Amino acid sequence: MSLAVIDGGLQTTVQDLGRNGFAHLGISASGAADSFSLRLGNLLVGNAEGEAGLEMTLIGGKYQFNRDTFVSLTGSYFLIDLDGEDLPFYENIHVERGQIINIGPSRDGARCYLTVQGGFDIELVLGSKSTHLMTNMGGFEGRPIKKGDEIKFGDARQDMEPIRIKQAIEMDCSTLRITKGIQHEWFDPDAWKLLQNNKFTVSHTFDRMGVRTAGQSIKTIKDTEVLTEGIPAGAVQIPGNGQPIISFVDHQTTGGYPKIANVITADLCKVGQLMPQDEFQFQLVSMAEAESLRLAQESFINDLKYSAP
Amino acid sequence: MKFGDEISEKLHRYVFSLAQYLIENPIEEIVNISPGYNSVLIRLNNKYKIADTTEMLTAAVKRIHPSSDTQRQIVGIPVCYHDEYGVDLDRVMNHTQCSKTEIVDRHINGKYLVYFIGFSAGFPYIGGMDETLATPRLESPRKVVPSGSVGIAGRQTGIYPLSTPGGWNLIGRTPLSLIDKNHPENSLIKMGDQVQFYSIDLDEFDKLNQHP
Numbered sequence: 001m002s003l004a005v006i007d008g009g010l011q012t013t014v015q016d017l018g019r020n021g022f023a024h025l026g027i028s029a030s031g032a033a034d035s036f037s038l039r040l041g042n043l044l045v046g047n048a049e050g051e052a053g054l055e056m057t058l059i060g061g062k063y064q065f066n067r068d069t070f071v072s073l074t075g076s077y078f079l080i081d082l083d084g085e086d087l088p089f090y091e092n093i094h095v096e097r098g099q100i101i102n103i104g105p106s107r108d109g110a111r112c113y114l115t116v117q118g119g120f121d122i123e124l125v126l127g128s129k130s131t132h133l134m135t136n137m138g139g140f141e142g143r144p145i146k147k148g149d150e151i152k153f154g155d156a157r158q159d160m161e162p163i164r165i166k167q168a169i170e171m172d173c174s175t176l177r178i179t180k181g182i183q184h185e186w187f188d189p190d191a192w193k194l195l196q197n198n199k200f201t202v203s204h205t206f207d208r209m210g211v212r213t214a215g216q217s218i219k220t221i222k223d224t225e226v227l228t229e230g231i232p233a234g235a236v237q238i239p240g241n242g243q244p245i246i247s248f249v250d251h252q253t254t255g256g257y258p259k260i261a262n263v264i265t266a267d268l269c270k271v272g273q274l275m276p277q278d279e280f281q282f283q284l285v286s287m288a289e290a291e292s293l294r295l296a297q298e299s300f301i302n303d304l305k306y307s308a309p
Numbered sequence: 310m311k312f313g314d315e316i317s318e319k320l321h322r323y324v325f326s327l328a329q330y331l332i333e334n335p336i337e338e339i340v341n342i343s344p345g346y347n348s349v350l351i352r353l354n355n356k357y358k359i360a361d362t363t364e365m366l367t368a369a370v371k372r373i374h375p376s377s378d379t380q381r382q383i384v385g386i387p388v389c390y391h392d393e394y395g396v397d398l399d400r401v402m403n404h405t406q407c408s409k410t411e412i413v414d415r416h417i418n419g420k421y422l423v424y425f426i427g428f429s430a431g432f433p434y435i436g437g438m439d440e441t442l443a444t445p446r447l448e449s450p451r452k453v454v455p456s457g458s459v460g461i462a463g464r465q466t467g468i469y470p471l472s473t474p475g476g477w478n479l480i481g482r483t484p485l486s487l488i489d490k491n492h493p494e495n496s497l498i499k500m501g502d503q504v505q506f507y508s509i510d511l512d513e514f515d516k517l518n519q520h521p
Binding site: 265 | 311314315316328332340341342343344345346347348349350352355356358359425426427428429430431432434465471473474490491493494496500
């Protein structure tokens with residue numbers, strides 16, 4: 001009982017909410033690049049919100065279901081059909097054994113999630129099913145899935161009422177809200193002005209480790225390196241060339257670039273949806289504001305409302 | 310949590326004590342801890358409240374007792390400094406104006422402390438290298454550094470436990486496998502350990518080789 005991979009798309013990996021508790025051993029958390037969308041996807045098919053799903057990047061791929069089940073599609077809108085019929089997002093969808101889902105290119109953001117009732121039967125590595133690509137850890141053989149793979153479904157089969165999420169899902173990726181980073185004082189008011197008043201473009205070397213950007217060059221008034229220290233996902237690092245790099249889910253656990261700012265937790269999901277060439281701006285908010293936005297996002301997920309499709 | 314602005318054994322004791330304390334006394338809100346040279350980064354879950362957490366962490370810092378007579382494990386690491394593995398020895402020779410023999414001798418004679426494990430699974434940041442060996446990182450990192458490679462970056466030395474990208478100057482390779490990905494807590498080299506490098510030749514390397 002599995003999902004047969006006919007075409008694995010550009011970069012499709014198994015991801016849950018990450019491998020926490022091992023950063024002090026150099027092991028990055030990984031997990032879904034847009035955990036908000038993965039959580040909604042799981043809830044729609046009756047899973048625990050942290051179950052593993054397939055994370056697809058820019059182009060999804062082609063898959064055949066080897067049993068009847070329920071699936072959902074969340075995140076960015078990719079062109080998707082099931083045996084030629086268009087499929088809706090943010091709903092649970094009944095699929096039948098033998099049907100083929102074709103997930104084409106994205107129409108807006110970088111990533112879309114396919115979740116399945118019962119999740120995927122993938123061996124836990126250090127408590128998580130997430131794939132860490134650089135070290136080939138976890139997930140499906142530690143790598144993106146490809147043609148010929150068979151990904152086993154988890155054990156669950158029950159009938160579901162068709163539902164969709166009632167609230168509007170809005171994700172404006174043109175603004176990333178930030179709080180001050182640990183080296184914020186290494187940057188003078190002019191540098192801060194440049195950071196906030198200019199648009200940055202996502203470069204082509206974007207991956208799950210970090211999002212490189214191009215824009216006005218931001219310079220420190222101190223050194224270009226700090227003593228190596230821990231990096232959080234979402235850290236806005238300024239390397240010697242002054243072009244910000246946002247550390248991301250597969251980031252190295254420590255590093256030496258000064259961190260001018262941190263993307264707030266509630267906006268990390270947006271980082272996972274940025275595509276090469278996308279333009280965005282940074283907007284500084286207070287810690288208190290960041291906290292209330294984070295708690296509001298948690299409440300949104302906890303109090304999710306459904307209606308008939 | 311930041312403890313100062315230098316690389317020193319004194320600061321390391323604070324970092325070590327706090328990291329150890331938080332690992333041994335887990336707090337629900339904490340999902341990850343990343344020690345560095347002079348800091349411990351603490352990652353919290355999505356449900357924490359800033360005020361409660363600040364209080365909790367301040368209390369934790371008060372409870373740590375950095376001690377100067379910590380018993381340290383001494384780990385012997387064989388390294389083959391042959392050109393086959395020390396692919397950047399020439400670069401280090403040019404930069405430091407040391408001969409190859411001088412580089413190997415000085416690298417072996419360092420009094421090394423593992424300040425923390427960072428970057429990627431099991432990578433030890435080792436301080437205490439002879440300063441005359443200090444060499445800046447490569448201008449552009451390699452896409453693949455083979456597992457076991459021993460490198461120099463600035464005044465630090467380190468070992469790549471897994472085959473990953475990396476920008477350190479490679480001066481040799483250890484045949485020992487440092488980490489089991491399924492049991493990273495049992496790594497050969499841990500934070501706070503002392504490391505003693507010793508030189509082996511190509512034949513000994515092949516005999517001891519644990520890399521795939």
